[in-house]
Amino acid sequence: MxxxxxxxxxxxxxxxxxxxxxxxxxxxxxxxxxxxxxxxxxxxxxxxxxxxxxxxxxxxxxxxxxxxxxxxxxxxxxxxxxxxxxxxxxxxxxxxxxxxxxxxxxxxxxxxxxxxxxxxxxxxxxxxxxxxxxxxxxxxxxxxxxxxxxxxxxxxxxxxxxxxxxxxxxxxxxxxxxxxxxxxxxxxxxxSINNYGAIFHPAPTLLNSGHIERGAPFEYYTEGITPSIGGFIERMDAERMALGRLLNINTLSAKDWLEETYGAKGDNLYEAVQNNPAYHGLQAPKGLNIRYIYEDVPYSLVPMSSLAKQFNIETPAIDSIIRIAELITGIDFYKEGRNIERLGLKGLQVNQIHEFAEKGSISEEREEGVVA
The missing domain is CATH 3.40.50.720 (NAD(P)-binding Rossmann-like Domain)
Structure with missing residues (x-):
């Protein structure tokens, strides 16, 4: 062969x-x-x-x-x-x-x-x-x-x-x-929905933005994710999983993903991060002009938030990170990012979304209204 x-x-x-x-x-x-x-x-x-x-x-x-x-x-x-x-x-x-x-x-x-x-x-x-x-x-x-x-x-x-x-x-x-x-x-x-970069990248960056912007040295995951930041990330993750359930896909929590992927265990996400040897030694970036904001917000969080809104799912934690990123950068990430219009998903029912993902096209006409 x-x-x-x-x-x-x-x-x-x-x-x-x-x-x-x-x-x-x-x-x-x-x-x-x-x-x-x-x-x-x-x-x-x-x-x-x-x-x-x-x-x-x-x-x-x-x-x-x-x-x-x-x-x-x-x-x-x-x-x-x-x-x-x-x-x-x-x-x-x-x-x-x-x-x-x-x-x-x-x-x-x-x-x-x-x-x-x-x-x-x-x-x-x-x-x-x-x-x-x-x-x-x-x-x-x-x-x-x-x-x-x-x-x-x-x-x-x-x-x-x-x-x-x-x-x-x-x-x-x-x-x-x-x-x-x-x-x-x-x-x-x-x-796409099981995109853990969306969970682990923007929030720790923006919630540690003062330290990052002045170049203070710290380990991005083990020091940047404190118990309170870990709790916030778990709220974001719960919103992601709610969207996944509506779309009838298999979802795994970020905490359980750390165990499945790295063997890192803990009673909560903060503890699992601390117990992940792969994260030890990974330093925080120096400055805010980085992918964790300019990639993960418009190309990870925006499509999740945009799709959730189509099905009337509230995502306050995810939306708050998008909004902070917009206020800090001055960029309208909802407009510039992968929203449902750009992805061709606007007006599609759940079964049509999967058909579009599986074939690259759909055989049925789109609905004018939102259908859950």
């Missing part, structure tokens, strides 16, 4: 770690980054060093800032760029995508696969491609330089779903030799 080939899109924390790992275990890997300056050291010497859970190095097949070169002839395109770049990336890749190629968003945040699939199909409706999304990124990791990454811990399980949904198991089977942690989800609505 031919070993699959990979393109990794994005040379940030996750992209460097993923490209290094896959090439380290013997796969042919192309690494793409839009900004030449950030990938130039790997163009000159295409070798990534790894420390932490995985020690060693990986030799890249190619490092480039040319998207056509990066994806040409590869089997699986692993996207690690922030969610705010998914739409433009889809448009940039679309002319060069080949029938049979698989795009995997790592992660999709909320609605990523829907957005990317629609963007590609709008201009190239006859291209036979699959767009999948992971529920979360498979590692806790950091790039330590432009050519090195430290992998703190790999997650034990990560849900994944594809559009079309009948391709999910095919995608997982292709990924399995490298990533046996991927397990199938019902569809991309399930992976």
């Amino acid at each position: 031919k070993k699959v080939t990979y393109s990794i899109i994005g040379a940030g924390n996750g992209g460097i770690a993923m490209a290094g790992y896959l090439s380290h275990i013997g796969y042919d890997v192309n690494l793409y980054n839009r900004t030449l300056e950030n990938i130039q050291p790997l163009i000159e010497k295409p070798r990534i060093g790894l420390t932490g859970e995985i020690e060693g190095y990986g030799e890249l097949n190619l490092a480039t800032n040319n998207i056509k070169e990066a994806i040409e002839g590869t089997d699986i395109i692993m996207v690690t760029v922030p969610a705010m770049g998914h739409y433009n990336l889809a448009k940039a890749m679309a002319p060069y995508l080949e029938d049979g190629q698989i795009i995997v968003l790592n992660p999709g945040r909320t609605g990523g696969a829907l957005e990317v699939y629609a963007a590609i199909k709008k201009d190239y409706p006859n291209k036979n491609i699959v767009v999948a999304e992971a529920q979360t990124f498979i590692y806790a990791c950091r790039a330590t330089s432009r050519t090195d990454a430290h992998i703190f811990k790999s997650k034990k399980e990560v849900s994944l779903a594809a559009i079309p949904a009948n391709k999910t198991l095919d995608v997982i089977n292709l990924l399995k030799p490298a990533y046996p942690q991927f397990i199938p989800a019902r569809d991309v609505i399930e992976t």
